[in-house]
Every structure is written in structure tokens, then in C-alpha cells.
Amino acid sequence: MAKNPVVKVAREILRTPSTLEFPEQKESTTDNYRGIEKLDMKTCISCSSCALICPNSTITMVDTETERGTKKMPEINLERCLFCGLCEEVCPTGCLTLTKNSDLERCDRREFIKRPEELD
Ligand code: SF4
Ligand code: SF4
Numbered sequence: 001m002a003k004n005p006v007v008k009v010a011r012e013i014l015r016t017p018s019t020l021e022f023p024e025q026k027e028s029t030t031d032n033y034r035g036i037e038k039l040d041m042k043t044c045i046s047c048s049s050c051a052l053i054c055p056n057s058t059i060t061m062v063d064t065e066t067e068r069g070t071k072k073m074p075e076i077n078l079e080r081c082l083f084c085g086l087c088e089e090v091c092p093t094g095c096l097t098l099t100k101n102s103d104l105e106r107c108d109r110r111e112f113i114k115r116p117e118e119l120d
Contacts, residue, residue: 022105023105026102026103027102029100029102033100033102034083034084034085034098035083035098035099035100035101035102035103036078036098036099036101036102036103036104036114036119037076037081037087037088037096037097037098037099037114037119038096038097038098038099038101038119038120039073039074039095039096039116039119039120040095040096040120041064041066041073041095041116041117041120042095043093043094043095044071044073044074044093044095044096044116045092045093046061046071046072046073047092048061048072049087049090049091049092050074050087050090050091050096051074051087053086053087053089053090054086054087055082055084055086056080056081056082057080058076058077058078058080058081058082059074059075059076059077059087060074060075060077061073061074061075062074062075062115062116064115064116064117073116074087074096074116074119075113075114075115075116076113076114076119077112077113077114078104078112078113078114079109079112079113083098085098
């Protein structure tokens, strides 16, 4: 550690900041990162397995308009999600997956609730 305050200040000025210029810069994710869920509405069979296994009551099955009429599909409250991946594991058709999307910044907490159409 430099004792001379001038050297100390000069080092601080030249130091690369450890913070990112948000939102232009995003944090990089690892290969096994689990982020925001994605739903393929065409292959969801409305079995509710994802909602039943979710350990934090994050998923609610809601009425959703599809080409084949109204079906129950998962709505996810990202504010409650633990990103544990159990819903993805249990999904029999593989239509619900966790992506590497880490964009969880919201100004209004109501925006954390994602209807099936918004996960598509
Ligand atoms: S990742 Fe885990 S906490 Fe999040 S919705 Fe799926 S089961 Fe629930
Ligand atoms: S997302 Fe998968 S587990 Fe959830 S209701 Fe649809 S088919 Fe079932």
C-alpha cells in the first residue's frame, strides 16, 4: 500500500473500475448459469407439474388463449424465482427451460410477473 497520498490518488485514478456501465454493459454469465425461464407455448400440455414442484410457489397456472382455445399455462413471478431449475427438470415435454438471460432489473415490481405469452 502506497503511503504517499499523491501516489495513492494517482493509482485510484488509473485503476480500472470494478463496476459496469449499466445498462450498456452486462455482467457475463457462466456456462451453467440459470436465468429467466422460456416457455414454448406450442408444446406445453398444461400438466401443471412445474407449478406443483416449484419450491417457492413461483408458478401459477393461468388461462391463456392459444390457437386451440383456452389452456392453462404457467405464469412466473420472477421476484420469487430461486432459479433452481426444478420446473425445467420436471417438464415432460421440455417446453419450459431456463435461459442465460440475467436481465432482472425492473422499475416496477409488477413487471416481475411474466405471463405465458411473455415467456414465449
Ligand atoms: S426455477 Fe425453481 S423457483 Fe423458479 S419457477 Fe422453476 S421451480 Fe420455481
Ligand atoms: S410448462 Fe411443462 S411442466 Fe409446466 S404445464 Fe407446461 S408441459 Fe407441464
